[in-house]
Amino acid sequence: EVQLVESGGALVQPGGSLRLSCAASGFIFNKYWMTWVRQAPGKGLEWVANINEDGSEKYYVDSVKGRFTVSRDNTKNSLYLQMNSLRAEDTAFYYCARGDYFGSESYYRRWGHKLGMAVWGQGTTVTVSS
Amino acid sequence: QSVLTQPPSASGAPGQRVTISCFGSSSNIGGNFVYWYQHLPGTAPKPLMYRNSQRPSGVPDRFSGSKSGSSASLAISGLRSEDEADYYCAVWDDSLSTWLFGGGTKVTVL
Numbered sequence: 001e002v003q004l005v006e007s008g009g010a011l012v013q014p015g016g017s018l019r020l021s022c023a024a025s026g027f028i029f030n031k032y033w034m035t036w037v038r039q040a041p042g043k044g045l046e047w048v049a050n051i052n053e054d055g056s057e058k059y060y061v062d063s064v065k066g067r068f069t070v071s072r073d074n075t076k077n078s079l080y081l082q083m084n085s086l087r088a089e090d091t092a093f094y095y096c097a098r099g100d101y102f103g104s105e106s107y108y109r110r111w112g113h114k115l116g117m118a119v120w121g122q123g124t125t126v127t128v129s130s
Numbered sequence: 131q132s133v134l135t136q137p138p139s140a141s142g143a144p145g146q147r148v149t150i151s152c153f154g155s156s157s158n159i160g161g162n163f164v165y166w167y168q169h170l171p172g173t174a175p176k177p178l179m180y181r182n183s184q185r186p187s188g189v190p191d192r193f194s195g196s197k198s199g200s201s202a203s204l205a206i207s208g209l210r211s212e213d214e215a216d217y218y219c220a221v222w223d224d225s226l227s228t229w230l231f232g233g234g235t236k237v238t239v240l
Contacts, residue, residue, distance in 0.1 A: 044232075095174065
């Protein structure tokens with residue numbers, strides 16, 4: 001069974017740091033793009049960051065650039081989100097997701113970042129408050 | 131305000147058809163695949179449509195997706211009470227180099 005399990009969510013003070021983890025199972029982890037998405041209280045879904053199969057290509061939403069870092073450890077089938085300089089507006093439910101796969105290997109290597117999220121975890125809560 | 135525009139709400143009686151629109155631009159919907167998700171807050175979003183109109187395994191054929199130019203739509207036919215949820219379109223934007231979600235549409239079954 002394909003599964004993603006997030007962990008690491010907590011209550012943290014403004015300016016603090018937190019590292020989220022996402023443990024993957026049931027699929028060949030190092031073949032897929034991976035993504036973090038969040039939902040703030042009362043708001044819609046917001047894409048945060050994604051990372052390619054070997055971790056060499058990453059993209060971020062503007063509001064987290066310079067503060068958040070997405071990474072992965074393919075030997076541990078795990079995705080991470082290091083969050084620094086946290087702000088109240090980072091308070092949200094954070095989901096990790098596995099990318100959709102389409103086309104040939106060469107197509108996926110070139111355009112995988114444009115394929116959406118196919119499998120989602122249950123999420124973990126981050127609260128930034130003093 | 132989202133770059134992708136969805137109506138905030140839609141409703142219909144059981145058995146009716148509801149259509150949710152998603153308006154974007156040439157840098158996003160116009161040139162890339164659109165995905166649709168069903169979501170109840172606090173739970174894992176459920177993919178409903180991949181690559182404009184492909185249903186993932188397990189999604190009933192009451193759900194259908196389409197794309198034309200810089201807009202996309204999701205139709206739900208034979209509306210059922212369990213369809214009450216928030217629905218989001220999502221697409222990559224070539225100009226911003228980010229993924230975009232629409233603002234979400236809350237579907238109510240009357």
